[in-house]
Amino acid sequence: MQxxxxxxxxxxxxSISQLLSKRPPISQIKQIHAQIITQSLASSRLFLIDSxxxxxxxxxxxxxxxxxxxxxxxxxxxxxLLWNLMIRAYSKLQYSSEPINLFRRMIxxxxxxxxxxxxxxxxxxxxxxxxxxxxxIHGMAVKSGTLLNLYVDNSLISMYAAFARxxxxxxxxxxxxxxxxxxxxSLVSAYAKNGDMRRAVEVFAKMPARNDVSWTVxxxxxxxxxxxxxxxxxxxxxxxxxxxxxxVLVCALSACANLGSLDQGKWIHSYVDSNCTLExxxxxTALIDMYAKCGSIDCxxxxxxxxxxxxxxxxxxxxxxxxxxxxGEEAIxxxxxxxxxxxxxxxxxxxxxxxxxxxxxxxxQGSSIFYSMENLWGIVPKIEHYxxxxxxxxxxxxxxxxxxxxxxxxxxxxxxxxxxxLSACRIHCNVGFAERIxxxxxxxxxxxxSGINVLLSNLYASLGKWDKVSLVRKIMGKRxxxxxxxCSWIEVNGAVHEFRVADVLHPQIYEIQEKLSEILKRVVLxxxxxxxxHVSFDLSEEDREQAVALHSEKLAIAFGLMNTVPGTSIRIMxxxxxxxxxxxxxKAISKVYDREIIVRDRSRFHTFKEGxxxxxxxx
DNA sequence: GCTTGATCGA
Numbered sequence: 001m002q003x004x005x006x007x008x009x010x011x012x013x014x015s016i017s018q019l020l021s022k023r024p025p026i027s028q029i030k031q032i033h034a035q036i037i038t039q040s041l042a043s044s045r046l047f048l049i050d051s052x053x054x055x056x057x058x059x060x061x062x063x064x065x066x067x068x069x070x071x072x073x074x075x076x077x078x079x080x081l082l083w084n085l086m087i088r089a090y091s092k093l094q095y096s097s098e099p100i101n102l103f104r105r106m107i108x109x110x111x112x113x114x115x116x117x118x119x120x121x122x123x124x125x126x127x128x129x130x131x132x133x134x135x136x137i138h139g140m141a142v143k144s145g146t147l148l149n150l151y152v153d154n155s156l157i158s159m160y161a162a163f164a165r166x167x168x169x170x171x172x173x174x175x176x177x178x179x180x181x182x183x184x185x186s187l188v189s190a191y192a193k194n195g196d197m198r199r200a201v202e203v204f205a206k207m208p209a210r211n212d213v214s215w216t217v218x219x220x221x222x223x224x225x226x227x228x229x230x231x232x233x234x235x236x237x238x239x240x241x242x243x244x245x246x247x248v249l250v251c252a253l254s255a256c257a258n259l260g261s262l263d264q265g266k267w268i269h270s271y272v273d274s275n276c277t278l279e280x281x282x283x284x285t286a287l288i289d290m291y292a293k294c295g296s297i298d299c300x301x302x303x304x305x306x307x308x309x310x311x312x313x314x315x316x317x318x319x320x321x322x323x324x325x326x327x328g329e330e331a332i333x334x335x336x337x338x339x340x341x342x343x344x345x346x347x348x349x350x351x352x353x354x355x356x357x358x359x360x361x362x363x364x365q366g367s368s369i370f371y372s373m374e375n376l377w378g379i380v381p382k383i384e385h386y387x388x389x390x391x392x393x394x395x396x397x398x399x400x401x402x403x404x405x406x407x408x409x410x411x412x413x414x415x416x417x418x419x420x421x422l423s424a425c426r427i428h429c430n431v432g433f434a435e436r437i438x439x440x441x442x443x444x445x446x447x448x449x450s451g452i453n454v455l456l457s458n459l460y461a462s463l464g465k466w467d468k469v470s471l472v473r474k475i476m477g478k479r480x481x482x483x484x485x486x487c488s489w490i491e492v493n494g495a496v497h498e499f500r501v502a503d504v505l506h507p508q509i510y511e512i513q514e515k516l517s518e519i520l521k522r523v524v525l526x527x528x529x530x531x532x533x534h535v536s537f538d539l540s541e542e543d544r545e546q547a548v549a550l551h552s553e554k555l556a557i558a559f560g561l562m563n564t565v566p567g568t569s570i571r572i573m574x575x576x577x578x579x580x581x582x583x584x585x586x587k588a589i590s591k592v593y594d595r596e597i598i599v600r601d602r603s604r605f606h607t608f609k610e611g612x613x614x615x616x617x618x619x
Numbered sequence: 620g621c622t623t624g625a626t627c628g629a
Binding site for chain 2: 088123245282319387
């Protein structure tokens with residue numbers, strides 16, 4: 001402990017005040033605090049208490065500051081500065097309602113909030129997700145006349161942006177006499193968070209000046225609403241104006257991961273290697289995720305291995321990556337290594353590791369993690385965990401047990417869990433059980449059933465029950481759930497080509513269909529058994545559309561074979577589960593054309609080589 | 620003496 005640089009005889013109000021003004025270390029603050037109490041200096045010199053509170057706040061001892069503030073500062077009311085700093089300290093904590101509580105107390109105690117108070121408390125409202133509070137405080141700011149302050153106005157725009165209240169955000173922006181780059185950026189953010197990218201781009205284009213954060217807001221907006229190609233286009237556009245920062249690199253890597261755009265992802269990796277001096281854990285996490293999702297689990301591992309001090313995020317990304325590659329044992333090994341390093345898993349880590357268990361059939365290990373997650377790490381199972389666990393049981397064939405778990409969930413079930421269960425029915429070709437579940441759901445009146453209908457339709461299709469398929473599709477049409485219908489895409493020479501349902505939009509669609517016919521003829525020659533779900537161009541118009549709609553990856557693979565050379569792998573991405581027929585077809589193609597084909601669907605990777613598929617657990 | 624905008628993993 002550092003002793004006080006004062007002799008006992010020198011201790012008085014003035015010397016202590018001087019000491020406190022130098023922001024001493026916490027050990028000295030405590031000694032001074034003790035002296036103030038023992039020498040009864042507090043009652044006559046209230047300013048000493050105020051400086052003491054400031055010192056505690058400065059040394060991040062919020063609790064000590066709060067005790068002093070509550071017990072020694074009831075009257076006369078504390079100065080505005082003290083209220084502000086207390087509010088600010090709490091606003092740094094996540095999910096704390098204290099800033100607003102303190103603000104209420106301040107008003108009750110006749111305190112005079114100023115521009116700083118409003119800035120802190122409005123920012124807290126945004127973080128706390130309390131739009132009503134925000135509106136009330138907005139009103140108070142108008143009344144008090146502080147609204148004409150740039151910082152207060154900006155924090156208001158940002159608050160309305162956080163709630164995607166674009167009209168309110170624009171209202172504040174429009175009333176301002178002078179907008180800064182912060183004001184403009186917050187307005188772009190408001191549109192982006194509201195999913196209105198057209199307006200976001202419009203505002204962005206009008207900005208008198210932009211910086212890296214402005215670009216980040218726009219690009220992250222595109223990533224959030226799944227428009228990854230545009231996100232990457234703007235990311236490249238950013239380079240002529242400013243240097244990309246950590247946040248935008250993370251966003252761009254996420255876009256690459258979602259697109260399966262390995263070439264662009266590698267490019268960003270080399271950019272990071274040569275331009276970023278500081279190791280950023282977030283970027284490492286994003287790189288691992290990108291490589292894993294683009295099919296290069298080895299590269300993901302290499303990035304992970306090079307991180308000197310790994311955190312939970314790094315581990316989580318790596319564990320999730322191994323899981324989607326079907327490397328469940330390895331995921332569990334890494335999870336145990338992480339625990340041995342005294343790192344505490346979060347809810348997403350658990351999702352990753354449970355996923356790994358379910359793809360590798362590790363029922364025992366998965367069950368043990370699921371049932372002990374709350375006790376061991378204080379993680380209350382969320383809907384996602386139930387989804388993983390139901391998936392794990394279902395894939396392993398314990399359909400009834402899985403159904404029981406799904407029904408007994410303490411939280412309201414949703415589409416993720418039921419989808420996992422229906423998916424299991426599909427794996428085990430158990431239509432009867434699936435229909436039982438659907439009947440159960442009909443009674444519950446599930447609102448978000450679009451994903452379920454797609455699965456049910458695919459389930460019927462894989463069994464050739466076309467009358468039922470068209471019935472479900474009709475219901476889907478009525479409920480407007482068509483946006484969940486599958487699409488596949490492929491990266492060729494750095495450009496991503498997308499194939500949607502019954503696609504006729506691709507400029508080369510006729511060549512692609514020709515190629516597909518040729519492929520089908522060749523694989524049939526080596527014994528590939530055709531079934532009813534084939535893309536056969538001899539079918540009627542309607543049937544053909546139906547068949548193509550179910551197998552967009554067939555178009556992607558044909559395009560891939562047209563545009564890549566033998567000896568290279570073909571990587572196809574799909575936003576839904578790959579179907580049984582495609583599995584058989586891709587095995588045949590990998591043999592006939594002697595190519596490695598990697599398909600990533602919503603749940604995992606499937607590698608086809610020499611007529612075999614890496615997924616043993618699939619069908 | 621104190622202020623404002625952005626990031627990922629299922």
